[in-house]
Amino acid sequence: MTDKLYKQVYQILKSRIQEGIYGIGTYLPSENELCKMHGITRTTARRALDELQKEGFIVREHGKGSRVKERRQTLGLLTVKGFSEAVRENVRTVFLQRPTLRAWPESFAFSPDKKERSRYSIYFERLRGVGDFPVMLECNWFASPGFEELLQIEFLEGSFFKTLSKKYQLEITGSEQELRALQADEKVAHLLKIGQGAPVLNISIRFITSRTNFHIYSCLHCNTEKYPIGNIYHRL
């Protein structure tokens, strides 16, 4: 509780918005009310609201109040976040292939370097969706040495990145990506339950990690009809 006051107030408001206590389109307590409620000054109350605004939870309306905004339901995926962190609600994941040793694929949007190629790769493949609606087919490769344990265990909370972070202190520090629009081939069409030849968004990613020369390669095929892939940047 030695945390910053404005962060505390921010957290409280954010939770109440997410729980629907402050519904979409309604107004938050005014700045002066927040002051009385939490025993703080307007400067601090405003700072909490500034944060909420920056993250897209509210809009400030001069002379009226702070209104709760509808947050777009998109997949904020393209930076370094994994799917489960990006979507949060109602994510369903099915393993089509649990982690297994496999040779590297021949062609690749990004070429693994020699050292990586000289080792076997671990491969896994998942179908991910929102509820029953399949959204993306995800294929992943990475060099195996040191990660053999992953062939056995479950991912923590279903998150590959979270597992790497907690088990191996390995953090994602960046990524390179290539985006394409392709026609669904037979396999993709079947798994995403769309017509063969339907347009799918293909994202090839090379994740850069805190371990030098260790990368994770992902290839995503997304049905964007219902859930476009979303992305927000601020502050350069």
Next chain:
Amino acid sequence: MTDKLYKQVYQILKSRIQEGIYGIGTYLPSENELCKMHGITRTTARRALDELQKEGFIVREHGKGSRVKERRQTLGLLTVKGFSEAVRENVRTVFLQRPTLRAWPESFAFSPDKKERSRYSIYFERLRGVGDFPVMLECNWFASPGFEELLQIEFLEGSFFKTLSKKYQLEITGSEQELRALQADEKVAHLLKIGQGAPVLNISIRFITSRTNFHIYSCLHCNTEKYPIGNIYHRL
């Protein structure tokens, strides 16, 4: 003149950074010094510095000062760069529609807010390619007030963003994006010289700028067959 104090101080500091008076790596005057220099309080000085930080001109270093940063430009197309900066070589651009007043379109991936909608928009449309190969159809909208001059003049070095920066001191500070794979309609197919129904990558962007409540809306249709859209992030 009667403008907000923090904006004035911000402008002064920004100009001096851009002119090199405060060089990269050096420290700005401390907050207390700025107070004395401009006869303001620390709150106001800090607000000016907040803006500079948000736009990537400085970093604050606790216990040391506000250091002038080298502005990053390596974020690839999907963040804040325009096409011409991202591709560099052999870019051809053809105006299909020079900047012109036009009503806002009805449907939009991102909704302009009320104030923006209440004004007319300036619209322009370009076909961009590498050499003779058309790559992307680019449609752009933004609220008109104050930018009427753009209806007349040429863009500096063919870059819209560069023109906004130099003519209006307007910086791009972020963006929201939505990515979709679509089938080319008749117009897009014709312009990109691909078959009708061929998959195209659709990128809807809302650029956030240093002018509050002023956004630029872009809608891109890309043929990714030969040139996929690339993207690099580091250091998140």
Next chain:
DNA sequence: TAGTGGTCTAGACCACGGT
């Protein structure tokens, strides 16, 4: 220890929206 940025208080006046 002196100076810096980070957080916070307790006020003030203004511009805007709705009554």
Next chain:
DNA sequence: CCGTGGTCTAGACCACTAG
């Protein structure tokens, strides 16, 4: 008119950096 958010003042105490 009153209540709202937007700007600003004049202080305070803290945490961090460096000599």
